[in-house]
Structure formats: structure tokens, C-alpha cells
Amino acid sequence: MKQSVAVNKAEQHVKWTEGLKALLSKFKIKPIKLEFNTILKKLIVPILSIAAFIGIWHVGANALRQREIDFRVEKALTDQGQAAADELKACFAAKTASCQTNTLPSPSQVWSSVSTLIDDHYVIKQDKLDFINKTAAVNAKRVQAGQEPIIYTGRPSFIDIVLTSLKTVFAGFLLALFIAVPIGIVVGLSDTLRNAINWFIQVFKPVSPVVWYLLVFMIVKTLLIGSSSDNSFVISFISVGLCAMWATLVNTAMGVSSVDKDYINVAKVLKLGALQKVFKVILPSSLPLIFTGLRITLSVAWMVLIAIELLAQSPGLGLFVWEEFQNGANDSNSKIIVAMFVIGIIGFLLDRIMLIIQNAVSFNKNATA
Template sequence: MKQSVTVVQDEKGNFGTMVKDFVIKLIPAMPKWNGKTLVRKVLIPLASIILFVGLWHVGAKALYNIEADYKIQKALTDQGQEAADQMAACIASGDVSCQPNTLPSPAQVWTSFNTLIADHKAISADKAEFKAKTAALNAKREAEGKAPIVYTGRPSFVDQIFTSLKTVFAGFLLALIIAVPVGVIIGLSTTLRNSFNWLIQIFKPVSPVVWLLLVFMIVKTMTKDSESDSAFIISFISVGLCAMWATLVNTAMGVATVDKDYINVAKVLKLGPIQKVFKVILPSSLPLIFTGLRITLSVAWMVLIAIELLAQSPGLGSFVWEEFQNGANDSNSKIIVAMFVIGIIGFLLDRIMLTVQNMVSFNKNATA
């Protein structure tokens, strides 16, 4: 009995030693958070957030008071003191019918965000109920070779976010497929670079609205009598054509500036043209290519809102425009929610591209 207890104690001792050794090895690898580092990396960013929200709240309150005073004064001028008193009482009561419609406060924006999430849950429940009710009928229609009955209700805010993400990734993929091969071909030849430089310089600054109109004319002609989603097609092609130029220019520059020693090694090894491109030129050009792709993705996300708005694609652009046209008391709050969502997603997309760049090109010096 004593022997078994001793064995257990030894095992516990060995486990404790292992944990102790692990912690000792881990501590040097962990950042040393002294007081100065804590202030610089935690407290100051937190203070900047509090300052931003505080200034936003104060500014929203000031604008609210200005608009409220204007409404009361206008009622006094147009209808007299009694109407002005009624307007002041209505504003003080919080009645949405007479509230000043100006910059919303942070609390109003948070409330609108929760409203949008609750609305998404309600729409998701409606979709699930509709799918359950039509499951048998759709199975029968599928057996008969007919198209299934689909849910045609309005999309939620979250659905519109995913629509925008789908559009921007399709546009980004189109830009990559066009810009990288063309950039490699142009970069390999000084004559081609000089010949096509004028075209790049002319089309690069063209507004997304112009690209949208051009794509609209072509796609509408090509998709007549087609059941495909022309709004999505128009949107992602316009996004790709607007955003591809940074990747095209950076790819051509990266290929053109490959170290001549690498080219000479490829000649010594008697690599064919395709092997030289994939084994020497592209690996050497990856840092510049990925820099172009990061810019392309950022531009694609920025122009997407305007393009979706004009193409009537059910994404974030459509959401912002509908809320602006709606003019309801909480519309401004919902627009600001969309603004924050757009900014956060844009930041995350850039971080994802930077991470992929570091993984693929091993460029340890790549920074924001």
C-alpha cells in the first residue's frame, strides 16, 4: 500500500516538474508588460476610444439641441406661442413624430444595432418556417422538373452583409484573374510595358460609376431572356474592373524588377519560359503582387457601396440608400451602424490579406 502511494506521489512530482519547466520556458517568450508598455498599448488606446465616444455624444447632443430650438422657433414664427409650446412639450416627451432628425448619439446607434440583429433573427425564423412549409411541395416540383418555390421576403441586414462580401470576393477574384497574368506578360517585356502604359494610365482613374454604366450596357445585352442575377453580375464585374489596376501595375513592376542574377540562374539551369515564370519570377515578385492585391481588395470594398447602390444589388449599398430614402427617426442610426460595419470589415479584409502575404511570400517585414 505504501509503495503505491509513493508511485502516485512520484507521478505528481514529475507532472509538477513538467508544468514548472513549461512555465519557465514560456515566460521568456511572453512580452514583458511593464507600466510603460501597459499605458502605451492598453490605456492610451482605451482612452482614445472613450474620448471619441464622448466627443460624439457631446456633438450629437449639441446638434439635437440646435435642431430642437429651430423646430420650436419655426412653430412660434409660423403658428404662434401655443404651437411652439406644444412642439417643445412633444420633443420633451420623446415622441418620435416630432424628434429632431440629426446626428444620432452612441446610445441610439447601439439600440439600432440591436434592432437590426433582432430583425435578422425574426427574418431567419420566417425563412425556416417557409422552408418547412414548402419542403414537400418543392420535392414534388423537383421530381416534375420544375423550379422550386423560393423565399422572396426582404433580406435582413446580416443577409445584406453576406451579399456584399460575396460580391466583393467575386470582383476581387475577377481582378486577380485579369491583372496578375496581364501584369506578368507586360512585366516581361519593356516594349509591351511602353505600349500598354497609356491604356493603364487612362483607365486607372475612371470613376466606378462610369465602369458600372459600361458594364450595365454590355451585361444587359448579353443576358437578355436569361434567369441569371444580372444585378450581381453587373456589381462584381464593375468592382473587379475598378479595383484591378493596383494589382496590374504592381505585378508588372515586380516582374520587371526581378534580380538579374535570378534570371541568369534560370538560364544556366535551362528552365523553359513557363518554368522560369513559376519557379523564379513569380516567387520573387510575390511581395509587390500581394501589396497590389491588398490595395485592390481595399479599393473593391470602398467602391462596392456606390456600385451596389446604382446596380440595385441587395447589399450594404442598397441598405444605406434605402435607409437614407426612408427618413425614419432611426434611419440615421442604422446608417452609422452600416458605416461601422463597413469600416470593421474593410480592416479585417486588409489584415487577412497581410496574413496571407506573410505566409506565402515569407516577407517578415510586411507591415500595415
């Protein structure tokens, strides 16, 4: 009897499974097979590594904080006596605002700074709206009279700072693209030009972003002499573009020079013009290397942007980090760590976006990180 019931259950299970497969097939839905190894590699291991990173960070931050506390208490004991040392120790234990350490912040402190920066963004956003509403009538009259409208000059929020940095890096990236790709194509088509310009590339490619900034500053301030406008954005994006364009220039020239000669011969047989040959034969064949260069250029542009914004006093992430370092407030170190994570995450996302575009327009669909 039990054996008969077990057989019936097995038959029902088989029928149910076949019915489910038929239903999925009808709606063209493929069953998902989640193997434990895949889940382990793709989900569990990354989560565990993040938890381990946060745990090590927490322990290290607390150890550094305690080291600074011990030093300061010992110094108070030596200079002022036991009573002063006990008072300072109690102050640190209470975690009051007057007794804060100036060392690596803990994960909880950084998370608190994230919340503070977000709250500040909404406060500043509301201040901007109030200012716009308050000056709307006055600005309308000024515009009618041919005068410049009154603009908001308050401090930017952290979101505004991030958007400024993104605007600067994209402007610099586009400048690098428009300079490096055409020059790379021309150089790649001619061995003579490639040999003639090689010294120029090798000399200027390793130049520091600080030096590029100084060079651009010399030129732009002379070209715009007498102008009262803020030139920090122009100087910043030109410096970023010139500093980051070399990978695209080299890869474009290499890609063009390594195009299969059979393709060039076919273009000759078809009597394609110079521009037709470039756009229909050379560029499609060179796209994988060109996009590799563009990915490197965008990464370099995002890295050097921080130093250049600091020097140019452009209101971006570079200046934000420097001002927080100079500020020395209780949460300054935490805000610097927040900026560090934002810089890293944005850099990663920019690289992924470039990879997606590369796979979309290139014949090589197997491009990976």
C-alpha cells in the same frame, strides 16, 4: 532579531523566485514581462481614445439635436404662436416618436439600432425556416415535375445583406486577381509590351466606379438579353473587379520587371523553360509587390462596392444605406451609422487577412501596415 527575520524573508523570496523560474523552464514557459509603458501604449491609450471619440460624438450629436429643436420651436412660434411652440418643445422633451430630429444620432441610438437589426435577423431567419417547411412538399413535387422550386422572396436581414456584399467583393477580387496578375507578368517581362500598354493603364485606372458600372451594364445586358434571371450580382462583381484591378496590374508588372537579373541569368544557366522561370524565379521574387497590389485592390474593391451596389440594386450594404436614407424612419440615420461602422470594420479585417497571407507566402516576413 528584526534584521534576521528580514534576511530570512529575502532568502525565501529569492528561493521562491528561483523555484518559479525552474518550473517555468521545465515546462518551457517564458515569464511574461508586462511593462507599464507597453500596457499604456497598447491598451490604455487605445481605450482612452475610443472613450474620447464616443464622448465627442455624444456631445456633438446632442448639440446638433438641440440646434434643430431650437430652429423648429422658433419656427412654430413665428408661424403658429406661443402655444404651438410650447407644445412642440414639450413633445421634444418627452422624446416621443412623433417628435424626432433628423440629424446625427447619438451613440446610444446607434447601439439601439444594432440590437434592433440583430433581433430582426432572428425574426427573418425564423420566417425563412417556416417558409421552407411550409413549401417543402410543394417544392418536392415541383422538382420532380421539372419545375423551379418556390423560393423565399421576403426582405433580407442585415446579416444577409453583409454576406451578400462580402460575396460580391470576393467575386470581384478574384476576377481582378485572374485578370491583373497574368497580364502584369506578361507586361513586366517585356519592355515593349509595357510601353505599348502603359497608355491603356493610365487612361482607364482613374475611371469612376459609376462609369465602370455603366460600361459593364451595357455589355452584360446585351450578352444576357432575353434572360429572366436577376443580373445585379453579375454586374456588381464584374464592375468591382474591373474598377479595383489596376493596383495589382501595376504592382505585378513593376515587381516582375524589377527581378534581380542574376536570378534570370541563373534560370538561363539551369535551362529552365518559360513557365518554370515564371513560377520558380519571377513569381517568388515578385510576391511582396504583388501582394501589396492585392491589398490595395481588395481595399478599393470594398470601397467602390457601396456605390456599385446602389446603382445595380444589388441587395448589399450599398443599397441598404440608400434605402435607409430614402426611408426617413426614426431610426434610419442610426442604421446608416451602424452600416458605416460595419463597412469600416470589415475593410480593416480584410486588410489584416491579406497581410497575414502575404507574410505566410512571402520571403519578406517584415511586411507591416
